[in-house]
Amino acid sequence: MVVKRPEGLVLVSPEGLRHDGRRPEDLRPVKMEVGVFKNADGSALVEYGKTRVVAAVYGPREPLQRFPLLPDKATLRVRYHMAPFSTEERKSPAPSRREVELSKVIREALEPIVLSEEYPRTVIDIFLEVLQADGGTRTAAVTAASLALADAGVPIRALVGGVAVGKVDGVLVVDIDETEDMYGEADMPVAAAPDIGLITLLQLNGVLSREEFNRALDMALTAITRIVELEKRTLRSGYVEAGGEE
């Protein structure tokens, strides 16, 4: 779908700055918080600029109905949902095709890191609610889910983080927002666990040359390393604050 770009919108300036003043390799201001919900076993709030996602983890627990149970491992259930007020136009609260698909994609981005074999015949529920959408909601959701899983004490191999790399006006840029996504040429969300060197999500919408793809992946992995560092700092701060110096 080609959307006509509004007049006067410059995505990349002659100086190489993006429409919001960032350099191509810059992230938006990232904010993270854990333990935002008292009733969930684990929870987190993640903000990438204006994108804002909350995650809640319940489990491992016995589900109300027994059909999702697997005999050899815990079932991961992920619900990605956008709040009706998260977009410019009201979004119907019913799960759309896109949300069902993203739930699956995010679940598959988390399955390789959760040690689900340790809790057979249980479910781990992950609820992801997009409160405000400004591009990169799936990657922010993966980051929030990873934090919430750690907060819940579910054994995970490593923390994952997500970020999207895009191509706008021929320039590769990290952490694209809604505007860049809409008028750009390509969008590539990546999620990875840098501690164990594992890429868990890789999608590409648009066209990148082989060389561009390699560069984009490198940029994404560098950004993810920074995001996971932030995740660790967030998890640590709750305890260090309570306990002073280590």
Next chain:
Amino acid sequence: MSGERKLAGKLVLPGEPVDDEVQAEKPFVVEEGGVKRATVIGLVREGEGGKKSFVRLKGVYVPKPGDIVIGLISGVGVMNWFVDINSPYTAVLNVQDFLGRPYNPAYDDMSLLLRIGDYVKAKVVAFERTRNPLLTVQDKGLGRITGGVVVEISPTKVPRVIGRKRSMISMIEEKTGCKLFVAVNGRVHVECPNRDLEVVAVMAIKYIEREAHTSGLTERVMRLIEEEKSIREVR
């Protein structure tokens, strides 16, 4: 121990490497590609003789045969009760086991023995994750809990409530005159001489749960108990 509030060890996050000599239970530290990594948030604590161990700070209780648990009756079957043991797995307690003799519905009434909402102290007989855990009450001190209160805490905080060589638990018992039983599934049975002391003991347990990751805890809990006792004017 001066009662100073510090982290009780080195904080380790999921995915971070853990030294080889650190002792840890299996799913909480796993080895992959020759490197041991933590899978949950935990502390590496140095014990007596410089032995290091990994203590997790969050997570659920998974039953092990031989564990003494406090269960909450949550359902009634034909010949058994379903018991919530604060775990992802619901436990089963058979009527024959509770009676200690065969059950005959002609003259035995299950609803007179245990009801939904009753607490039982029981032992896990068998559990291997393919079937739900089986409980028994046929041992000394097990059976229906008839008095006191049951406090629920996170199962990962149980070692802190007990303390090194039962130091914490005996301190609370001595200071409040209550009798405490800490079950591994994170339920604490508190029996006290009076209501005021009960409130103080429960406060102390909840305080330990909140502050389990800090050091100098015994000192601070002792101060808390003294303070609360003087506020309530009980001895």
